[in-house]
Structure formats: C-alpha cells, structure tokens
Amino acid sequence: MKLSKRALEIQASPIRKLMPHAVDAKSRGIKVYHLNIGQPDIPTPPQMMKVYHEFSEKVLAYGPSQGLEVYQQGLVHYYKRLGISLDTKDIIVTTAGSEAVTFAMMVAANEGDEIIVPEPFYTNYNGFATMASIKLQAITTLAENGFALPNDEAFEALIGPKTRAIMLCNPGNPTGAVYSNEELFRVAALCKKHGLFLISDEVYREFIYDGLCHTSVLQIPDFDANAIMVDSVSKRYSACGARIGCIVSRNRDLMSATLKFAQARLCPPTIDQLAANACVYLPDEYFHEMVAEYQSRRDLVYNELTNIDGIICKKPQGAFYIVAKLPIENAEDFVTWMLDEFQIDGKTVMAAPAEGFYATPGLGKNELRLAYILNKEALKDAMRIFRAGLTEYKKTHK
Amino acid sequence: MKLSKRALEIQASPIRKLMPHAVDAKSRGIKVYHLNIGQPDIPTPPQMMKVYHEFSEKVLAYGPSQGLEVYQQGLVHYYKRLGISLDTKDIIVTTAGSEAVTFAMMVAANEGDEIIVPEPFYTNYNGFATMASIKLQAITTLAENGFALPNDEAFEALIGPKTRAIMLCNPGNPTGAVYSNEELFRVAALCKKHGLFLISDEVYREFIYDGLCHTSVLQIPDFDANAIMVDSVSKRYSACGARIGCIVSRNRDLMSATLKFAQARLCPPTIDQLAANACVYLPDEYFHEMVAEYQSRRDLVYNELTNIDGIICKKPQGAFYIVAKLPIENAEDFVTWMLDEFQIDGKTVMAAPAEGFYATPGLGKNELRLAYILNKEALKDAMRIFRAGLTEYKKTHK
Numbered sequence: 035m036k037l038s039k040r041a042l043e044i045q046a047s048p049i050r051k052l053m054p055h056a057v058d059a060k061s062r063g064i065k066v067y068h069l070n071i072g073q074p075d076i077p078t079p080p081q082m083m084k085v086y087h088e089f090s091e092k093v094l095a096y097g098p099s100q101g102l103e104v105y106q107q108g109l110v111h112y113y114k115r116l117g118i119s120l121d122t123k124d125i126i127v128t129t130a131g132s133e134a135v136t137f138a139m140m141v142a143a144n145e146g147d148e149i150i151v152p153e154p155f156y157t158n159y160n161g162f163a164t165m166a167s168i169k170l171q172a173i174t175t176l177a178e179n180g181f182a183l184p185n186d187e188a189f190e191a192l193i194g195p196k197t198r199a200i201m202l203c204n205p206g207n208p209t210g211a212v213y214s215n216e217e218l219f220r221v222a223a224l225c226k227k228h229g230l231f232l233i234s235d236e237v238y239r240e241f242i243y244d245g246l247c248h249t250s251v252l253q254i255p256d257f258d259a260n261a262i263m264v265d266s267v268s269k270r271y272s273a274c275g276a277r278i279g280c281i282v283s284r285n286r287d288l289m290s291a292t293l294k295f296a297q298a299r300l301c302p303p304t305i306d307q308l309a310a311n312a313c314v315y316l317p318d319e320y321f322h323e324m325v326a327e328y329q330s331r332r333d334l335v336y337n338e339l340t341n342i343d344g345i346i347c348k349k350p351q352g353a354f355y356i357v358a359k360l361p362i363e364n365a366e367d368f369v370t371w372m373l374d375e376f377q378i379d380g381k382t383v384m385a386a387p388a389e390g391f392y393a394t395p396g397l398g399k400n401e402l403r404l405a406y407i408l409n410k411e412a413l414k415d416a417m418r419i420f421r422a423g424l425t426e427y428k429k430t431h432k
Numbered sequence: 433m434k435l436s437k438r439a440l441e442i443q444a445s446p447i448r449k450l451m452p453h454a455v456d457a458k459s460r461g462i463k464v465y466h467l468n469i470g471q472p473d474i475p476t477p478p479q480m481m482k483v484y485h486e487f488s489e490k491v492l493a494y495g496p497s498q499g500l501e502v503y504q505q506g507l508v509h510y511y512k513r514l515g516i517s518l519d520t521k522d523i524i525v526t527t528a529g530s531e532a533v534t535f536a537m538m539v540a541a542n543e544g545d546e547i548i549v550p551e552p553f554y555t556n557y558n559g560f561a562t563m564a565s566i567k568l569q570a571i572t573t574l575a576e577n578g579f580a581l582p583n584d585e586a587f588e589a590l591i592g593p594k595t596r597a598i599m600l601c602n603p604g605n606p607t608g609a610v611y612s613n614e615e616l617f618r619v620a621a622l623c624k625k626h627g628l629f630l631i632s633d634e635v636y637r638e639f640i641y642d643g644l645c646h647t648s649v650l651q652i653p654d655f656d657a658n659a660i661m662v663d664s665v666s667k668r669y670s671a672c673g674a675r676i677g678c679i680v681s682r683n684r685d686l687m688s689a690t691l692k693f694a695q696a697r698l699c700p701p702t703i704d705q706l707a708a709n710a711c712v713y714l715p716d717e718y719f720h721e722m723v724a725e726y727q728s729r730r731d732l733v734y735n736e737l738t739n740i741d742g743i744i745c746k747k748p749q750g751a752f753y754i755v756a757k758l759p760i761e762n763a764e765d766f767v768t769w770m771l772d773e774f775q776i777d778g779k780t781v782m783a784a785p786a787e788g789f790y791a792t793p794g795l796g797k798n799e800l801r802l803a804y805i806l807n808k809e810a811l812k813d814a815m816r817i818f819r820a821g822l823t824e825y826k827k828t829h830k
Contacts, residue, residue, distance in 0.1 A: 035627065035629065035657045035658060035683060035685075035686070036627070037539055037540070037685065037686060037689050038538060038539060038540060038541050038542040038545070038596070039542045040538060040542060040543075041538065041539040041540075041686075041689035041690070041692075041693075042689065044689070044692045044693060044696070045692070046692050046695065047497070047692070047695035047696070050497065050695055071494070073491075073493055073494050074491070075491065076491070077490045077491055078490070078491055078492040082492070083487070083492075086484045086485070086487050086703060087484070087485050087486075087487070088485075089481070089484050089485070092475045092476070093471075093472070093473065093474070093475055093476055093670055094476040094480070094481075094670070094671045094672065094673040094674055095471055095672055095673050096469070096471050096672040096673055097673060099445070099448065129527050129675065129697075129701075130697065130698065132696065132697035132698060133697070136697075140436060140438060140439065140563055141435055141436060141439040142435070142436060142439075143436050144436040144437045144438060144565075145438075145543040145544075145565040146543075147436070158695075158696045158697070158698070160696075161692065161693065161695065161696025161697075162696055165538055165564070165693060165696065166563070166564075167542075167543040167565055198436070229433065229434070231433065259433045260433060272491055272492070273492045274492065274493055274494040274698075275492040275493050275494055275495060275699070275701065275702030275703065276492055276701060276702070276703075277527065277675075277699070277700065277701040277702075285433060287433075287435065288433070288435060288439075291435050291439035291440065291442070292439070294439075294442045294443070294444050294445070294559065295439075295442060295559065295563060297444065297445035297448055297556075297559065298442070298445070298530065298556045298558075298559025298560055298563065299527075299528065299530035299531070299534075299556070299559075300528070300530060300556070300672075301673070301675070302675065303527075303673065303674060303675040303701045303704055304673030304674070304675075305484060305673065305674075305703075305704070306701055306703070306704070
C-alpha cells in the first residue's frame, strides 16, 4: 500500500528522534539530563491544578469552536495587561500553539504556496507545512551575530508570486533572539509592501532577560490586516500537557475563515481551557520570579559554554534555549555518542542536534540546541558532564 | 489581504451555523430543545471525573506523541474485550476523533487526491478534506433503503487514478446505518482490488440496537495493510470535552508515518488521556444500560416521526441520529422558521438541516438530522412541538 507523498516526506522530530538512545542509556542505569526538550521543570501554578480538582459539571461537554467565552474574556484581560487591546472576536482558542500555527499557515497559504521563515526555526513548522503542502522558504540567520534578522534585500530575494507570509518566532526557539522594534517594523513594512501576512509565534513572550521589552506583532501600528499572532500557555505556565493555545488577529475576515477551520474539529479541550483561565489572573510576581530564575539559568549555561574551547554562541535574550556551534563536525553523532558511550558518575547529557532546525541542507550540522529547563544544581552538573564529554569525544572524532 | 482558497472554500458547519437563531430565540425567553448536535446528556462516568479530581503531579507535562503508554495499554485492553487483538504500536492517541480523521486522510492521500465517501456523511469530513486539499467523491445512499452501501459498479464508476481510499462511518452519522459483514467484506475486496485504504470511523461502535453486532474494519480477514480505524471516547463515555481519540492500524509503515504527523503537534492532552483511561475498565453494564436507554429513545423518536404525514425515514440501527425526509421543500428554512417564529408553551425545537451532510449539490434539501440525545420526557415534548411546528409551517410554505 502506497502512502501519501506528505507521509513519506514529513520530517521526523529531530528533538525526539534520538530518544531510543536515551531509553537505552536509562535501561543501563544511567541518569540522563534532558536538555533536548522544552519541558519546563517549574511547578504548574496550584491555581490551575485547583480547577481540575474542583470541576463539578455532570457532563464533560463540547465547548464552542472559538473557545469558552469565559476563557476568551480571560485572554482579553491577559493581553490588556500587556498593553494589547483586543475584543473576544479577535481570539480563537486552539488545541495548543501547534494547532494555532496550522490554522495560521492554512488560512494564509494554499497548497504549493510559500512562507518565508528565518532559520534556524522551530523544527515542527516543517511538519505543519508538509501536512498543509506549503513550502517553507528559509532565510538564514547566524549564531555569530545573535541570529538578527537579515536585511530587506535578503528577504526580497525570496519573495515571489507564491509567497503568502513571513513567519517569525519572537522570542526565538531555538535561537533565543528577541527582535527589536526596528527589526519588526522593517519586516512589517515589507509585508505591507508585498501584501504578505506576518505570522508571529509569541509563546515565549514573558521569557525576556536583561530588562528588555517584548513587542508583539499586534502592537505594530497600522498593521491589523496583516498581523497574525499564535500563542500557547504551555511554557509560561509550565502547562505543556494542557494543550491550550490561541490564534489572534484583528483581521475579521481572516478570523471568520479560521473559525470554519475551528468548527471542523469542534472544540479545544474543555477542562483544560478552564484551568488555563485560572492562570490569566496570576499576579505579576509569578512572572517576575520565573523570569529571574530562567535568567540565572541562562547565565550559568552561557558562562559554562563560553568557557569551553572552540564553542561559538551569543548570549540569548529570550526563550529558554541556546544554540551553540561546537568545535566538531557532527553534533548528532556527538549526542548519540554521549548517550551510547559516555557517562560520569553514572550520568550523561542529552541535547538536540540543531541540523533539524535548518531547512537549508548542510547547515547546523555542528550545532546543538540546549534547553535550560532544569534547576541550577542539575544544570551545573549537566554542564560539567557536557564539557568532559566534548573533550573526550574530540580525542577520537573530528 | 487575500486569504487562501481553502480558507474561502471551507464549509461553515451546517450543524452550528443556525446557532445565532437559537441564541436569539433564547434571548426572547424561549426554551430550545437541541436535537441538532451530538452532545449526549448522559453523565460522564464518575470514574473519569475522579481522575481530574485526584491528579497530583507537580508539573502538567508533555506526554509522548503516540500517547501515554498506560493509555495505549488501556486501549489494547478495551479492544481485546471487543475481540480485536492489537499491540500498543498499532495505536496512536489523538486529540479527539477529528485529529484521527485528519491523520488518516493525510497519510493516505496527497493534495489533489480523492477519497470516496458514501453520502450523507459526517459534515466535518468536508472541512478536514478542504484543509488537506483532498477531494471527497460522494457516492449517494438513500433514506428509502436504509442508507445501505451501493453496489460494486457504483463504487467502481468513481474509482480513478487519484482515488486513494474509501471512507466509512460505521455506525453512521447522520444515517444510523450499521453495515453488515456482507457489505463490509465486499467494500474491503474492492479496496484490495484497487489498492485503496479503507478508513473506518467507528466512534459510535457501542451504539447498536435490536441485538445487532458491530464489525470493525480491523476484524476483516487478511486486510491489515488496508485497514485504518479512527475512534473517539467522546460519545461512548459522554466525554466530548475531553478531546481524546485514536487512530489504529496494523500497517506498521502507515503508523510510522502517522507518528511523524503526531510528533509535529507534540502530544494530546495529558490529564484527559488519564481520565479516558479510567473508562476503559468500566464494567459491561455501563454500555448495557446506555444502549438500552438510547434504543428506547430511538424507538420514541422513530415512532413519533412515522406518525407524521409525509415523512420518510427508516428505523436507524445504530448511532443516535435519524435522518428524516420532510414533506416540504427546504429543511433549513423550516429549522430557521422554528427558531425565529414558532413556539408552543414557550418552547421550540432545533434540528440540523441535512443538506450539509451531502456533497452532491441539491441533495438533502428537504431532509433533517435529529439527534436523540435528550431524556425521553424531553424528547416526547420536543417531538410534540416538532410535529405541531411542521403542520403549522406547511400551511404557509411549500
């Protein structure tokens, strides 16, 4: 039986594909520090857990396709605190950020159309694009200059008759880059000039360090027709398993069409929406403490990495990832070797090879993404083992 | 800003599109009996609710993309009780049946490919097909002969080089038809002859009346390469808001490819999977009581309908829907009129116009789908009002 082309071509998750090696290592009694996946260790707010514990409806029923009204209103409140004024009609609740990205791509682009994305980018954009038969056009950004956005000429060289959108992740996964207003306004002007949507994935909005500010695509002046924002509660409330996100735009035609996509799948999970709604009313201190914790983790990992000979990386300003260029040829081989052959005191480290975050063949082969999602004691130990592993690996590998 | 063709073309839900009229009626103080949507009124099992109440992990984390192992094992147990032997590798847990249908369509067919579906069919198949740029080829079945499957010649007239699958809903939504082994084996033979997948939507499996038995696509002998089953806990456990389903096939290549789709969206909701898992171990009595209740509701609605002059319908053998051909020209106009202009004792009835369940233009215009998902007292009152409404409507409309 022949499978579809998209089934054959869709990329296996580079974040998850080395998991069998981790499982093997664990079966040999080795403790694996997982820096390969963006699963925060911070406890989920008890206010959220309380909603699960106290749910008292007799029937666990469908909600509206656009999301529960109480949660849409909660989101209006959440965005208002950020200085973004919205109406409930501008928001459709989705099953995590993943579905929001899928809807955004599909409402903007048809099969065969193109969306421009700065690489390295969140690898699952590839999967969503393949499923929707959309082509991602990668525009390369470099570790050496902090993954800043390329200039207009570089973008315009890629814009053709099939280009329908530019897609950004801000703050960036895997880069940790936070785009300046200058960069954002420039890309927005390009989008207006060429009639493109600007899809902005802002799930790491609060993870911003060194006193920087985050600008949302929804805050760009005179840009409502073009701006599509995708969001998720997964990271900011350490609630990855709730699968609650949203797609937001003030372009009403776009939201009407998106609602039809949403109606096809009926609704997002009901109790999880109510649980997410409890988080909307958390005090500001929740984020202050969380961000302080992640900033100190970032500093720790960044300092450890820059103390290793031959590693190139810039200090990330947001999210909780860092991309490091290693003084070896093949980062995937190194990760596999760390899991299969290396340990100190019965422990090893797993990171994500960065090649899968690039669309251009050959790029990122010697790069890794590390997620700093463990407590500092664990991170310190992990970095000690990582450094020793790399030194050992280099003795026998190029 | 131009939206994509699929955004413009995707069908608005015919089940939900008249909802504004219901909202208006309610705002005028009128009670609306909702027979338009498949939201059961049966309480969700307390065993399931208990899982939400007692969830005690500190972090609401991602699960594996294929689903939590404990729930995969639970599903193996559930299917074993039905006489279907499976391995956990044959099962990927999905975000409701909707995602399972999407994955099944996408793994079988590419953009521009075709899938044959007997009409009338579950209207959201249209939405999933439009999103995936797949064409649904409808093969018409008739209320007059209980929506039985057409003969081989009718199927073969539609099978062309782009045909990749036949898709059935068994028991059928909206038809209530339950396919006999003879019908299933015949369609399976056709699929083998032409190299097609047979996608079987079996979310109403337990809703079978008059002592009939249900045969799953997974029970067709020598058919493992072609068989894809999609399933959901929504109806059988009255848990529509949990959004937990699965896709099942013994074709390992197909499941490997489907896993890559699943990895792109990371995972289905975590606590909801654990809650669904509690249902797997419910005693048989749970279904016996539920089916007895629905069978008596079906009898009530069927008897009331057949007592109305000019209505054509066959007694459905499964699911909880009945399609009735009305002695008027336009069922959507009738439903709208019932909501806007009719009431008895401050009450009216909402049903789903069946036209949206047909792909062939013009078909189903004078048909309705009624879902018998209310208790018998409410149903009896609803049917009284429905009958009076139809009589009144006919006085002034064709």
